Amino acid sequence: MTRRSITGFSNPVVKSLRALREKKHRKAAGKFLAEGLRLLTDARECGRLPELLVMAEGRDEHPLLAALEAEVLAAGGEVIETGADILAKITGKDNPQAVAGVFAEFDTSLAALDRTAAPIWLVAQAVRDPGNLGTMLRTGDAVGAGGLILIDDCADPFSVEAVRASMGAIFTQSIAQARWDEFLPWLRGGEGQLVAASLRDAVPYRGAPYTAPCFILVGNESRGLPEDYEMACDLRVTMPMKGRADSLNAAVAGAVLAYEVLAGLGG
Amino acid sequence: MTRRSITGFSNPVVKSLRALREKKHRKAAGKFLAEGLRLLTDARECGRLPELLVMAEGRDEHPLLAALEAEVLAAGGEVIETGADILAKITGKDNPQAVAGVFAEFDTSLAALDRTAAPIWLVAQAVRDPGNLGTMLRTGDAVGAGGLILIDDCADPFSVEAVRASMGAIFTQSIAQARWDEFLPWLRGGEGQLVAASLRDAVPYRGAPYTAPCFILVGNESRGLPEDYEMACDLRVTMPMKGRADSLNAAVAGAVLAYEVLAGLGG
Numbered sequence: 001m002t003r004r005s006i007t008g009f010s011n012p013v014v015k016s017l018r019a020l021r022e023k024k025h026r027k028a029a030g031k032f033l034a035e036g037l038r039l040l041t042d043a044r045e046c047g048r049l050p051e052l053l054v055m056a057e058g059r060d061e062h063p064l065l066a067a068l069e070a071e072v073l074a075a076g077g078e079v080i081e082t083g084a085d086i087l088a089k090i091t092g093k094d095n096p097q098a099v100a101g102v103f104a105e106f107d108t109s110l111a112a113l114d115r116t117a118a119p120i121w122l123v124a125q126a127v128r129d130p131g132n133l134g135t136m137l138r139t140g141d142a143v144g145a146g147g148l149i150l151i152d153d154c155a156d157p158f159s160v161e162a163v164r165a166s167m168g169a170i171f172t173q174s175i176a177q178a179r180w181d182e183f184l185p186w187l188r189g190g191e192g193q194l195v196a197a198s199l200r201d202a203v204p205y206r207g208a209p210y211t212a213p214c215f216i217l218v219g220n221e222s223r224g225l226p227e228d229y230e231m232a233c234d235l236r237v238t239m240p241m242k243g244r245a246d247s248l249n250a251a252v253a254g255a256v257l258a259y260e261v262l263a264g265l266g267g
Numbered sequence: 268m269t270r271r272s273i274t275g276f277s278n279p280v281v282k283s284l285r286a287l288r289e290k291k292h293r294k295a296a297g298k299f300l301a302e303g304l305r306l307l308t309d310a311r312e313c314g315r316l317p318e319l320l321v322m323a324e325g326r327d328e329h330p331l332l333a334a335l336e337a338e339v340l341a342a343g344g345e346v347i348e349t350g351a352d353i354l355a356k357i358t359g360k361d362n363p364q365a366v367a368g369v370f371a372e373f374d375t376s377l378a379a380l381d382r383t384a385a386p387i388w389l390v391a392q393a394v395r396d397p398g399n400l401g402t403m404l405r406t407g408d409a410v411g412a413g414g415l416i417l418i419d420d421c422a423d424p425f426s427v428e429a430v431r432a433s434m435g436a437i438f439t440q441s442i443a444q445a446r447w448d449e450f451l452p453w454l455r456g457g458e459g460q461l462v463a464a465s466l467r468d469a470v471p472y473r474g475a476p477y478t479a480p481c482f483i484l485v486g487n488e489s490r491g492l493p494e495d496y497e498m499a500c501d502l503r504v505t506m507p508m509k510g511r512a513d514s515l516n517a518a519v520a521g522a523v524l525a526y527e528v529l530a531g532l533g534g
Contacts, residue, residue, distance in 0.1 A: 042511065131398065135516045144509030165516070172511050206530055240529060242411030244309065244439050249402045249432070252522040255515070259506070259523045263473055267507060 003079040005057070009089060013080065017054065017090045017102065023156045030105050032158035033090070034170070036097040037065055042168030043103070044068055050101025052078045056087050059098035068099075092160065105158055108177045110149070110186045117174075118146030119212035119265050120258060123194075125180070125229060126220040127250055130155040134165025135251035136218070140173045141166075143258045144267065147174025149215070151183055184232060187215065195261070196225055197253050198236035199246070205237035205257060210264040218254040270346040272324070276356060280347065284321065284357045284369065290423045297372050299425035300357070301437070303364040304332055309435030310370070311335055317368025319345045323354050326365035335366075359427065372425055375444045377416070377453045384441075385413030386479035386532050387525060390461075392447070392496060393487040394517055397422040401432025402518040403485070407440045408433075410525045411534065414441025416482070418450055451499060454482065462528070463492055464520055465503035466513075472504035472524060477531040485521040 006013055019025035020033045031051070034040060040050065041064050053072045055065070069079055087096045115121065122140045127133055133155050137148055148157065154177070155162060163170050178186070187194060195210065196217040217233060219225030224247065230236060239248070239256060248256070273280055286292035287300045298318070301307060307317065308331050320339045322332070336346055354363045382388065389407045394400055400422050404415055415424065421444070422429060430437050445453070454461060462477065463484040484500060486492030491514065497503060506515070506523060515523070 046511070135519060138512065138516055139519055141510030141512050142506075142508050142515050144507075167512055167514075167516075169510065169512065239409075239526070240411075240534060241409050242529075242534065243408030243436065244313070245405065245408050245434055245436065247434075248409050248522070249405055249434075249518070251516070252402060252406055252519055255519040256523055256526045260526075262507060262509075267509065 003073065005081045006086070007083065009086060014082070014086055014090065020102065021092050021160055023159065026105070026156065026158055031102050032105055032163065033100055033102060033160055034163050035091050035100040035160070037062060037099055039163070039168050040068055040099060040101050043101070043171045044071065046171040048103060048171050049075050049077060050103050052080065052102040054080045054082060054087060054090065054100045056084045056096070056098045057081050065099060106175060108175050110176045110178050110182065113147065113174055113176050115146070115190055115192055115213050118144060119214065119267070120145040120261055121147060121149060121213060121215045122254055122258065123149045123151060123215050123217045124154055125151040125217060125225055127154050127218065128221055130159040130162035131165045132221065132251040133157050134162040136254055137166035137169035137173050139251065139255040139258055141169035143262045145173065145258065147176065149183065150175070150177045151180050180229065193235060194233045195235045195237060195257070196230055196233045197239055197257055198225070198230045198233070199238060200227070200230055200236060202236035202238040205239045205260055208235060208237045208264065210235070210261045212265050214261050214265065216254060216257050216261060218250050221250050270340065272348045273353070274350065276353060281349070281353055281357065287369065288359050288427055290426065293372070293423065293425055298369050299372055299430065300367055300369060300427055301430050302358050302367040302427070304329060304366055306430070306435050307335055307366060307368050310368070310438045311338065313438040315370060315438050316342050316344060317370050319347065319369040321347045321349060321354060321357065321367045323351045323363070323365045324348050332366060373442060375442050377443045377445050377449065380414065380441055380443050382413070382457055382459055382480050385411060386481065386534070387412040387528055388414060388416060388480060388482045389521055389525065390416045390418060390482050390484045391421055392418040392484060392492055394421050394485065395488055397426040397429035398432045399488065399518040400424050401429040403521055404433035404436035404440050406518065406522040406525055408436035410529045412440065412525065414443065416450065417442070417444045418447050447496065460502060461500045462502045462504060462524070463497055463500045464506055464524055465492070465497045465500070466505060467494070467497055467503060469503035469505045472506045472527055474531065475502060475504045477502070477528045479532050481528050481532065483521060483524050483528060485517050488517050
């Protein structure tokens with residue numbers, strides 16, 4: 001177990017942590033950053049400990065932080081203390097929280113998902129905003145979903161912004177990443193109803209015949225879903241659009257639909 | 268009518284437009300920025316023309332842009348052409364859209380609202396994220412709400428981020444800003460049911476006795492609503508929380524509730 005203090009922006013550890021704010025470096029390292037005592041405590045309660053804990057010098061003492069530090073050290077992890085200015089550089093925030101952790105990325109293969117583990121799964125297709133992905137993870141946690149499946153070129157769910165917006169759900173929800181032509185055969189290899197909000201050949205979303213496990217497909221923020229993806233769905237549903245616009249924010253549409261599915265499945 | 272070309276970052280017009288990215292300058296000028304042909308066309312179809320239109324030189328021609336330009340000039344507005352680099356400085360985006368407009372801010376007094384004009388109103392209390400406000404405006408448009416009422420210290424609905432996230436709903440929804448101790452007497456001075464998601468003395472949100480005009484109150488992203496605000500509501504409802512977390516993203520919670528209210532009111 002190690003614990004040490006670091007000063008200086010050019011320290012190699014500081015540089016490698018700052019680099020985790022960029023996707024290519026996250027992928028190369030297979031690690032991601034999560035900030036804040038609340039998020040790290042959520043992780044710990046889900047059985048996920050950071051490999052490395054970075055704490056601000058002069059922080060307020062907190063029993064949860066002390067417990068976290070002890071567990072990280074006991075598990076063979078590393079604890080670093082540094083100045084608030086350096087922590088700000090690492091997290092990219094002017095007012096960083098007093099602690100951040102480095103976690104190993106999870107297995108995101110479809111093969112690792114157990115579709116029978118939950119009645120609802122969220123599926124995002126080419127969703128580009130990391131905040132939307134984090135919000136979908138958070139919604140998934142709330143409705144008791146098993147996880148979030150990312151199709152085609154989505155934002156990185158392990159980005160600082162997505163992790164932050166997930167409010168800890170990054171540690172409770174399974175995450176898988178796949179191309180559409182991998183996902184569809186996987187889905188059809190077992191039970192599962194694929195549902196999307198659509199204007200094509202659709203029924204009202206309210207009281208539609210949802211069945212578990214229900215996979216709720218949400219499309220790209222600007223373009224929505226490709227037509228052939230919509231037509232591959234088992235159920236297409238429409239939501240009322242009373243105004244000028246014909247669409248909702250992607251994460252909002254997914255949430256309204258997920259809560260309707262939850263009610264439909266008796267939840 | 269005027270039309271001219273501007274080069275140079277230090278031009279006073281460029282400086283005054285860039286300044287509109289900051290709240291204090293927006294308030295001083297009483298103006299805000301909206302970018303993109305789609306947003307500006309939405310505005311035009313709602314009867315809102317920009318006072319000033321800024322277009323990138325070398326842009327692709329588009330009949331909707333030509334129509335917009337003609338209407339702005341006919342209404343006595345100004346049209347400026349400038350380089351893509353300067354437009355990027357004005358909008359703060361690396362890849363700016365080919366056009367941006369400057370609009371006069373709207374009247375945001377409670378007195379300007381007609382509560383009988385719509386069955387649903389969204390109310391945000393101390394919501395700090397401009398993207399959440401924009402998303403709430405967009406959701407309001409979709410459910411046929413009359414507008415968004417901002418209570419206490421919210422983000423600025425006229426910020427570039429909020430306008431962008433509203434996807435044009437900034438031009439269809441009324442917006443009011445008030446302190447709680449102004450809002451509550453105003454609300455009680457007429458018909459209106461105040462509803463919030465809450466864990467205190469609440470009934471299930473599904474099928475709750477919603478009545479029009481229904482005011483859906485959403486609290487701050489971190490702290491939620493103050494207890495006395497919750498207790499001032501006519502109806503407190505709970506939404507299922509199946510996971511570790513006990514809350515949803517503010518804009519998501521508002522949307523799930525708004526769609527339930529819409530269904531409850533027969534919409």
